[in-house]
Amino acid sequence: AVCCNDHCVCFSCGQTLKKCPTCRTKMANNVKYPVVLDNILYEIPRKCEFSEHCKEFMLGPELKEHMKICLYRLISCKILSCSWKGEFKTLYEHVKTNHQDLLIENGNVTFTDFSVDE
Numbered sequence: 001a002v003c004c005n006d007h008c009v010c011f012s013c014g015q016t017l018k019k020c021p022t023c024r025t026k027m028a029n030n031v032k033y034p035v036v037l038d039n040i041l042y043e044i045p046r047k048c049e050f051s052e053h054c055k056e057f058m059l060g061p062e063l064k065e066h067m068k069i070c071l072y073r074l075i076s077c078k079i080l081s082c083s084w085k086g087e088f089k090t091l092y093e094h095v096k097t098n099h100q101d102l103l104i105e106n107g108n109v110t111f112t113d114f115s116v117d118e
Contacts, residue, residue: 003027006036048072053087 001014007022017027042060050072058066067073071089079102084094096103 001027002036008037050074050087 001011001017002008003020003023004025005020005023007020009017009021009027014027019025020027045057045059046063048054048056048058048063048070049067050070052072054070054072056063056066056070072087074085075088075091077084077091077094077098079099082098084098086094
């Protein structure tokens with residue numbers, strides 16, 4: 001629970017308190033999850049959601065961006081008839097092993113046409 005000045009108390013205390021123990025203003029019991037807690041939690045460093053393999057540890061804004069490009073994020077194969085799911089970093093090996101005919105390799109650059117369904 002949170003008071004009108006954004007002071008927080010635990011849920012069980014919020015159920016019984018009429019006034020904030022810090023500033024004595026009215027408790028706003030209709031607030032289920034104080035926005036101020038979101039702001040605080042957003043500024044605490046956290047592990048990547050794919051932390052079983054990824055060792056990144058960063059603040060909320062950076063973590064949100066990292067999650068979009070994490071090598072360990074889970075993805076599905078883009079070939080419609082393929083049901084493979086795995087970590088992004090293993091996608092190339094999957095395509096190379098299972099969809100070799102769709103790879104075009106030119107020196108150090110590899111292309112694939114995911115728009116083609118087998």
